[in-house]
Amino acid sequence: MSKKEIITKFSVIVGGVWLLAWGGLACADPGPLPSVSQELPQTLRQALAQANVPASEVSVVVWGVHEPQPRLAWEAQTPRNPASVMKLVTTLAALENWGPAKTWRTEVRVPRLEAQRGQGPFGVIGVGDPGLTLERWQELWRQVYQQGVHQLSGPIRFDQEGFAPSASSPDTFDQEGFRAYNVIPHALQVGQQTQWWFIRPGERVGEPLRIWPEFPFPQIELRNRTRTVDGPCPALWRSGLHYAIRAKFPGQAMISHPDRHLDAGAILKLTGTMPQACGTRLMGFSLLTNAAYLDSSLRTLWHELGGTFTGTLSQGPVPRDWPVLASSESPALIELLLQMNKNSNNVLARTLLLDLATDGPDSAGVATESAGRAKVLRILAERGLVFPELVLENGAGLSRKARISAEHLAHLLLWMQEKSLYGNEFMTTLPLVNVDGTLRHSFEDPQLRGRFHLKSGTLEGVKALAGYGLDAQDHWVVVVFLANGTGAGGTEAAQEALLRWVYHESKIPQSGAPPDATVLPAPNPLR
Incomplete structure (x- = not known):
């Protein structure tokens, strides 16, 4: 099957109504990815093989900002535990609900x-x-x-x-x-x-x-x-x-x-x-x-x-x-989100989920986690981000039940850069690879330094990364890596292989991207 045949028009039925595709005018769920996933890069497959991790236990998405389809999608629709990467969902909800200047x-x-x-x-x-x-x-x-x-x-x-x-x-x-x-x-x-x-x-x-x-x-x-x-x-x-x-x-x-x-x-x-x-x-x-x-x-x-x-x-x-x-x-919300994501602070994330439950005209005035989850789902749905498989639990990712697909994490990250007023603030809260936060000493390749803003997640049987990076042409792309299984803890080399592939080999497809594909700020000079 040709690449052209694989890349089909995105659509999804929600309540019996066909929503518009991702590239359309409405902020709707872009729908499922093509039914046949692309092949993983050879270096990534080798790294997984050396770690004795089956490729079926890993989901990967690489998607250029303002591009109509992903450059790489592997097991993208499989719901997986994202560990602390779930904080990206809480971050979106908080920024969209209050804006970055909110204080308590x-x-x-x-x-x-x-x-x-x-x-x-x-x-x-x-x-x-x-x-x-x-x-x-x-x-x-x-x-x-x-x-x-x-x-x-x-x-x-x-x-x-x-x-x-x-x-x-x-x-x-x-x-x-x-x-x-x-x-x-x-x-x-x-x-x-x-x-x-x-x-x-x-x-x-x-x-x-x-x-x-x-x-x-x-x-x-x-x-x-x-x-x-x-x-x-x-x-x-x-x-x-x-x-x-x-x-x-x-x-x-x-x-x-x-x-x-x-x-x-x-x-x-x-x-x-x-x-x-x-x-x-x-x-x-x-x-x-x-x-x-x-x-x-x-x-x-x-x-x-x-x-x-x-x-x-x-x-x-x-x-x-x-x-x-x-x-x-309190410090402004943006400062608190920096602490939450850079240092993966679970208590802060769980508190924000409860705070969301107390905010709004339909609030009962007493916060519960279930009310916080309902508020987050409503915020996502109002922006066309309908994720049926999402299991949020506590907003921090400190959970065995939490689930989201790599596809929908990519949609969330893309939406923040293509639609949100707070895309720059959202990206700023994420650790810089080999620079700060939980990713200060993450990867051996010095060329990766400062090129990726990523949230990491680690639990027993879970290893995850999601965020933004600069490709071989210095264009911004969304990167998602989710590994669930007994060997997930040994996938650091596979994560690095993916980032190296993005940096050295991934480019805008020849079919072209919209003229505004590079509207994000210039890369951090720390690399």
Whole structure:
């Protein structure tokens, strides 16, 4: 069958109505790709063979921006788990719903502004602020202190009613319920409910590692049983370290995630080794419940400000008509998306999904993940991006159930550059290959540096890449690679082979592309 015969006109039936093709005037789903996929490049096939990965376990799409059909499509319609690449769906929904300048404001409220003097009560309403760091939490209460409130003797209430309690537990995904990436979002959540530890090798081999917290939580006790060793730093620097967590007080059952028994006292025991070559690193744990984290952090920060604390803290509703005593505004959405995608921040992505559920005239006012998923699907459908196979679950890709096809990931990426007002912002949030974020040290070929903006995803049995790159003629193309299967973890060389093929061999088809095929900004000069 000839290439011309393979490339058929795209169409799809939605609700009995034929939608227009991708190149048409309407923003409709471009429909299925040709029924017969193209052959994979030989170098990619060789890399898969060397890794003992069947080609049937991999989906690949390469599609030039503003081109009517893909240059390469292999197993493109097969639904696969994309791991953290699913954050691209959340990023599109957030940018299209709010625009890049959206912010969230966290406020301290009181019944009366006059003569507060710390008598209280005080209230903080959770608004789903995804950027509420410990630094901003301190800034918020510093404003209170600077208004003459030096003794907090009145009750302080934290209103968490913006988000419905999650049905899942932090240890549901991989039984690692204390790890920072598994934190469950709350409407009022500081520092993503995580304590970060600096870890540095000793000056001499055999010495214990030097470990100290970024922020002190009196409830948490560290027991350091580590040792410095010689040798190179492994790619997964913490592979030689192990942790165990238990409650300080005897008689408690085994605990696998933040729990009220740990709020009264937790012991973090670190054992194992780390090479001197690794230098100083950060490792995060979430050992306290959200309520205890808010309580402990506020007491510590207030003491650091010079104030005294004799009041009580509780969870409960705060009247919406109380005046604002102090406020702190989050960074703009675009800055938060940079953090989310560059560093693959799961908690941020899950928080944004819940925030989407609270926004709009049909919002019930209390966010659930199911409502967030429904809002994302509606945003996609309004833009003609109808993906029947899509399983979103939590918006972060930290899921065994998540599914999307390479074809539809390509459609999403193309739409953002061809139709959206925020295509440049969308691309900017993605890591630059061999430059920053999760792809800082990804591939061996130095020529790939800075030529690709890609989101990566990795789970057990899943390896994924999706984003944009410059082809052999310096034209922008969409690149999608999804591998699912027992050998997926060994497909790094296959990913690099695909990127090298795009850079060295992929060109605009001779049939030509529209005149506006190169309207995107000039490539980053870092390569």
